[in-house]
Amino acid sequence: MSLIEHGDSREKAFAESGLFNSFRGYENIWRLLITPATNRIFGERTDIRIRDEISDEMLLLCQFHYTVMSSLLRAQLHLERRHDGFYFDFFCALQNVSEQVELFLLVNDIIHGAVLSSWEELVSETDNLRSDSLRDKFLRKLPCGGTEDWKKFRNVCADIAKVRNALVHGPEIATYLKDAETELIPRTNKHQKLLWTYLPESEFDLKRYFTDADKSTQKLFESFLEKLNAVWILVDSELTEEKIFSSASLYHYGVNPHLDATGTIA
Numbered sequence: 001m002s003l004i005e006h007g008d009s010r011e012k013a014f015a016e017s018g019l020f021n022s023f024r025g026y027e028n029i030w031r032l033l034i035t036p037a038t039n040r041i042f043g044e045r046t047d048i049r050i051r052d053e054i055s056d057e058m059l060l061l062c063q064f065h066y067t068v069m070s071s072l073l074r075a076q077l078h079l080e081r082r083h084d085g086f087y088f089d090f091f092c093a094l095q096n097v098s099e100q101v102e103l104f105l106l107v108n109d110i111i112h113g114a115v116l117s118s119w120e121e122l123v124s125e126t127d128n129l130r131s132d133s134l135r136d137k138f139l140r141k142l143p144c145g146g147t148e149d150w151k152k153f154r155n156v157c158a159d160i161a162k163v164r165n166a167l168v169h170g171p172e173i174a175t176y177l178k179d180a181e182t183e184l185i186p187r188t189n190k191h192q193k194l195l196w197t198y199l200p201e202s203e204f205d206l207k208r209y210f211t212d213a214d215k216s217t218q219k220l221f222e223s224f225l226e227k228l229n230a231v232w233i234l235v236d237s238e239l240t241e242e243k244i245f246s247s248a249s250l251y252h253y254g255v256n257p258h259l260d261a262t263g264t265i266a
Contacts (some may be wrong), residue, residue: 001035003027008048014069018075022225023234026052026069033108034062057111057119063197064104071096072225075209080215090217091164098157101228102135105235112239115141144234153227159220 003015007030014020015027037054039047050059057150075093110116116138126134144150 001040003030004050006035006040006046010070010073011066014073017073017076017172019072019225022222023069023072023229024073025229025236026065028236029065029239031230032236037062057107060107060119061104061111064100064107067100068097068104068228071100075221083244087163087217088167090221091167092161094160094221095164097224098160100240101153101231102139103129105144105231106135106138108235109142113142121131123221143238144231147234149227149230153231156220156224156227160224164218 003011003020006017011030020027032232035041037050037058039049039051050062054062071093075090075097078090078093106116106122107119110119110122116122122138123129126138129135139145139150179180
């Protein structure tokens with residue numbers, strides 16, 4: 001099965017975009033974990049609806065995985081259109097991707113791993129998922145959490161968060177710091193607030209506190225995709241047949257741990 005033939009409209013758009021070659025790991029996980037949770041397994045391969053007997057955890061896994069792809073498409077669209085203030089929407093989209101990646105990895109461990117026992121435990125232990133530091137505590141315990149690939153991905157996510165926070169939480173000042181060709185965005189929230197009362201007197205000061213929106217966004221996006229794909233490859237490598245066909249995963253194929261022996265929802 002493939003995204004280009006059996007995906008929904010957004011999945012097909014992803015498969016036809018330049019993103020596909022940069023994030024091939026997405027289709028591998030989609031084929032391995034997501035498609036069996038849909039009605040596609042019953043012969044109608046275009047029936048993308050989630051099967052009724054799928055557990056809540058598996059539904060969350062599908063949603064997080066899908067949102068990673070969808071928000072990447074949205075980020076690319078902002079880059080291509082370069083509309084006024086495109087960088088604001090671009091960084092918000094990438095911030096969403098980074099958060100959905102975390103949640104995908106955590107719920108994937110609940111289903112196929114051994115660190116977390118339930119979604120309820122994760123929610124209660126992370127202040128309803130709001131605490132970044134508490135989520136990170138669990139993420140570091142996952143098999144991928146101590147790898148170099150995960151550390152590199154986290155580093156680029158931190159770079160994205162700095163700019164996103166500056167744009168979302170700080171005053172907008174880039175509008176009057178324009179030249180004829182490009183627009184400047186702050187490197188951090190601290191710099192943006194500082195420059196609200198202090199205008200740079202030289203080009204050197206501008207480069208210290210601001211970066212070219214066009215060049216920085218494209219470069220950051222390429223780095224983000226590279227490191228994201230490396231994480232997805234790690235997840236793929238950890239999903240052995242034993243894990244996929246374990247008792248916690250058999251509901252992919254019609255056996256749901258949420259059903260009792262008579263087939264009634266417990």
